[in-house]
Amino acid sequence: MNENTDRLPRDCVEISGQVEFHVRAGAEFADTFPGSTFTYDQHSLEAPACSLVTVVFENRDEVRHQWMVHGLPRYLYPGGMFHIEANGGETVEGSFIVPSDRQSYLVHCDLTQHMEKGMKAQLLVAGGSGDLWSVPGVSGDFYPAEYPAGALAGWIPVILLVALLGASILLRRN
Numbered sequence: 001m002n003e004n005t006d007r008l009p010r011d012c013v014e015i016s017g018q019v020e021f022h023v024r025a026g027a028e029f030a031d032t033f034p035g036s037t038f039t040y041d042q043h044s045l046e047a048p049a050c051s052l053v054t055v056v057f058e059n060r061d062e063v064r065h066q067w068m069v070h071g072l073p074r075y076l077y078p079g080g081m082f083h084i085e086a087n088g089g090e091t092v093e094g095s096f097i098v099p100s101d102r103q104s105y106l107v108h109c110d111l112t113q114h115m116e117k118g119m120k121a122q123l124l125v126a127g128g129s130g131d132l133w134s135v136p137g138v139s140g141d142f143y144p145a146e147y148p149a150g151a152l153a154g155w156i157p158v159i160l161l162v163a164l165l166g167a168s169i170l171l172r173r174n
């Protein structure tokens with residue numbers, strides 16, 4: 001889990017405050033987020049710089065799930081990671097202290113295929129550094145729809161190549 005309730009990040013002089021999130025996970029939240037099989041009920045959490053963040057993680061599914069945040073200082077959190085793992089039906093709580101930088105941290109479930117199936121979120125510290133890619137309910141569905149324009153865009157290099165070849169053949173003939 002790498003819980004940390006008292007060791008300060010080097011850029012913090014004190015714990016600035018406390019925030020607590022109650023995050024639920026399960027298939028029942030997938031209805032709200034098209035394209036997901038199971039997901040979290042909250043996908044964008046905000047914490048002030050140098051705050052003590054507590055996550056109460058409630059797993060409403062029967063399968064195991066995680067709430068895992070990446071990119072934290074490695075001198076405090078092995079692998080730069082803090083994570084909570086809850087077996088089916090369990091609620092597990094954990095706390096960690098965030099640094100002071102404006103940063104958007106990736107949160108996900110690391111079990112095979114779970115992130116791909118919708119278990120992706122973000123933790124914005126000090127306002128964050130922008131939304132992460134493909135966070136359900138924040139920056140679109142996990143699998144972006146195939147729009148005609150997008151499908152056509154894939155053919156642009158081929159079309160250009162054919163046009164260039166055609167032009168060079170025509171020029172040679174003249």
Ligand SMILES: [Cu+2]
Binds near residue numbers: 064066109110114
């Ligand atoms: Cu999971």
